[in-house]
Amino acid sequence: MSEKPAKLPDHQRVYRKLRDMILFGELAPGQPVTIQGLVQVLDVGMTPVREAIRRLTSEGALIFKGNRRVSVPQPDLAQWNEIAFARLSIEPELARLAVRNIGPEEIERLIEYDDRLNASIDRGDVRGYLEHNYRFHAYLYDLAGTEVLSSIANMLWLRAGPSLRVVLGRYGTANLPDKHAEALDALKSGDADRVAAAVRGDIEQGIAQVRETLLAEKI
Amino acid sequence: MSEKPAKLPDHQRVYRKLRDMILFGELAPGQPVTIQGLVQVLDVGMTPVREAIRRLTSEGALIFKGNRRVSVPQPDLAQWNEIAFARLSIEPELARLAVRNIGPEEIERLIEYDDRLNASIDRGDVRGYLEHNYRFHAYLYDLAGTEVLSSIANMLWLRAGPSLRVVLGRYGTANLPDKHAEALDALKSGDADRVAAAVRGDIEQGIAQVRETLLAEKI
């Protein structure tokens, strides 16, 4: 019945599952998340679900909605600017650090992610776009080999995910300028500063898109 | 038997308790943390303990030690530099933002924390120093009213706490230059840049102390 290659404990499986759902926009901002609901959907006991939810809340991916109810947070403009500030402080640096540890194989893998990302764009596949965009950045940052900074970056992506989804879902993936190509190009020449700048540009673009929507109060 | 004024759920009480223990150096770096141990010490069931541990691990205050055992992390030099970079990126900005929302009462309270901190230094009370130093910064950052940045700062303090404790416990609280006075002075005149600079200086000093110890490989 369960031929998963998973040797992972339930609470981690649930955590990842929920995490992906948030990261890739399967849960809308403001949507309530109940323990019992997940117990039935994921077919596990409540203890693992509880722990997964607790972890996600402490990472800011979920919030306590007053009376012990949790939901997906919905950042307002001020909070979005905080996320923006933090991401711009951390992520370009991560990209810069990653350059040290990058060889041809790693670049190859990044190109692969980027190809899939572009395919998703062509297909108008929002969820695919979000997923491969995440994987591209996450893998790049992993290569930096910095546990602390990476975990912060991950936290920030969790907070940004649902909002990105809303905007993309509304305006489509049609006109997304590809900053990844520039980053890849800079990576090939080992130019750390240019890589950092490209990543910064990529982030700024995504941030600006959401910010405009928030300014227009359309969220 | 339990005339605590606490209306808090157990898992939050346990979380705070454990959090404080880490933050104020009651747990040494590398020290293992067991669920059952905490169950007996804190006299609660294992579910709340489990959740508290899970939260702390996701905040980097505890780490999975290979085979589903957790312990207090012991940052090496590289990780400490990461923490330093992140703190210097985030905390001065938080201080700057806090200036907007600060009035005489808030300054009064900060002065109070600082007084207690100085009393702890005079007394050679390491734990008291750590606690009031934390409260000073935490309150200042809270005043910024920025949920995202504050939570990142808190995460970083959790990672820094045990190491600070080790260094202070070894060299004492004797010669700690007081950068808080400068921050308070700048706060009174509402000079955001100077406040940010003072906080930056305060952080740099603490970081340098640990870094030297790590360089000498005395940890």
Added chain:
DNA sequence: CAGTGGAATTTTTGATCATATTCTGTCGGC
């Protein structure tokens, strides 16, 4: 004969679940 290596057992700890309890919000009666 003493000491070492390792296999098997014991013990400790973690993971999960079923269940009981507490709290919140709501709906119907007054």
Added chain:
DNA sequence: GCCGACAGAATATGATCAAAAATTCCACTG
């Protein structure tokens, strides 16, 4: 419109099972 009972959901407990670590014990070697 207010108050109290009820339903549903979250919190907390202890039991049970599984996995890992610690310990014991024995055989074999030097």
